[in-house]
Amino acid sequence: MPPRKGSPKVKTGCRTCKARKVKCDETKPKCMRCTSSGRQCAGYEPTLEHGLSWYRPQQLTAHDQREGRAFQFFSHMVGPVLSGPMDTYFWTHLVVQFSHFEPAVRHAVLAISSLYEDFHDGARVTRQKPGNDFALSHYSAAIQRIKSAQDEQLVLLVCILFICIEYLQGDVEAAVRHCKHGIIILNRVGCSSWAHDYLMPIFRRLSFASFFLGIKPSADAAVPGLLGFEVPIPDKIESLGEAQSAIDDLMIHAIRFVSGEPTAFERQDLETRLGQFHEKLTEFDDSLPESESAAKVAICSMLMRFEMAKIQIDTIGGKTETRFDKHIKGFRSTIELARRASHLRKAYPDDRPHASFTFESGFLSPMSFVSNKCRDLKLRLEALDYMVELSAPKEGFTDVGTLYRIGRRSIEVEHGISLNDGTIEKDPVALAKFSFPPEENRMFAAPIDHELFPFVLLGKPATTGPKKQT
Known part of the structure; x- marks a missing residue:
């Protein structure tokens, strides 16, 4: 894959620039990049931020040759394609990084790699072929590990991996349960800046997946809403991440529209946006x-x-x-x-x-x-x-x-x-x-x-x- 274009990933900057995935000049209290373009600067995260750190001293390694091969297969064949036409960063960088120091992530990655290889080898895509004890054992180990996790940001990341595993196994109901659980956590505790940038958008898209099949969400099957995560349409779209955030937000509003009894004003407002x-x-x-x-x-x-x-x-x-x-x-x-x-x-x-x-x-x-x-x-x-x-x-x-x-x-x-x-x-x-x-x-x-x-x-x-x- 060609190298990522544009500025390197930054861990600092105002919330607005980080959400737009553009470099911030970090002027306090409001950055010049936002104010000069007419945007509202959302301010900065606290200097000491709770949540998962970007560095952990513990380094996990493969226990045997099969695990080593599964890690390699995920890095080269699975991670780069899981995002479809969207940005690959979550799967190729974040997930791989966390798999090196978080046992729950490590086990989930091994399960995904093995299950994906079944499809890669030509197994029927509508039903997972039986007998993949390697994948099931690592999935079970990941579940046991995450039960004792105290960091809810880690739980959110692993929740996405579990949804992926259930998709690969063909268990849509289990995937929906994981999705609802993750969104409930997001609504209850919020998330740190990196989770807001990389985890929250995935949950938003999961919440309206069936909408694009022409299916009206039913009350009993609807995924809980993501409260307080609205992203205004920017004056000018300058990156794919910014465009994706805007279309995701519009789709959330579209689902609310078709699921309720909208007024003429609400229709006009959504159509204008x-x-x-x-x-x-x-x-x-x-x-x-x-x-x-x-x-x-x-x-x-x-x-x-x-x-x-x-x-x-x-x-x-x-x-x-x-x-x-x-x-x-x-x-x-x-x-x-x-x-x-x-x-x-x-x-x-x-x-x-x-x-x-x-x-x-x-x-x-x-x-x-x-x-x-x-x-x-x-x-x-x-x-x-x-x-x-x-x-x-x-x-x-x-x-x-x-x-x-x-x-x-x-x-x-x-x-x-x-x-x-x-x-x-x-x-x-x-x-x-x-x-x-x-x-x-x-x-x-x-x-x-x-x-x-x-x-x-x-x-x-x-x-x-x-x-x-x-």
């Missing part, structure tokens, strides 16, 4: 050269989430599937972003290893959303293609195989076509005549069982004759 974000992120994107392909691919992913949020907000409360038809422009923009990400990856290949699993969501959920909710047949088929090309086989609790089959079956049922041979005439006129099926032919839900297969598509009672097959 989304528009401001899009304008500022586009300006930042335009300032980057094409060779900054990793950053531009990450921006494509963020802009997809922007398009999806707009559609979700505008269609909330509707009862018919045809309400999505007026958002063809948004669906088309999402596919254009996928096309651009594909071009960037081919023109400027990333030297990171190919990902078999990513902890963070990437392109899978946006492409699944388009394949299920867009009824323009050409765009739906493109979404299926990009789902396979751009996504890791498994992203978080979702996997390509399952979501591809759901999208493909939705297309076949709704449009009355067969994709069994894997091909269909790509002539726009031919595709257009099958687009936008009537409401009674459309699917309105796709529940997935715990093992993610088989899936069931729920449709409205058919009132038309036999569907065409091509």
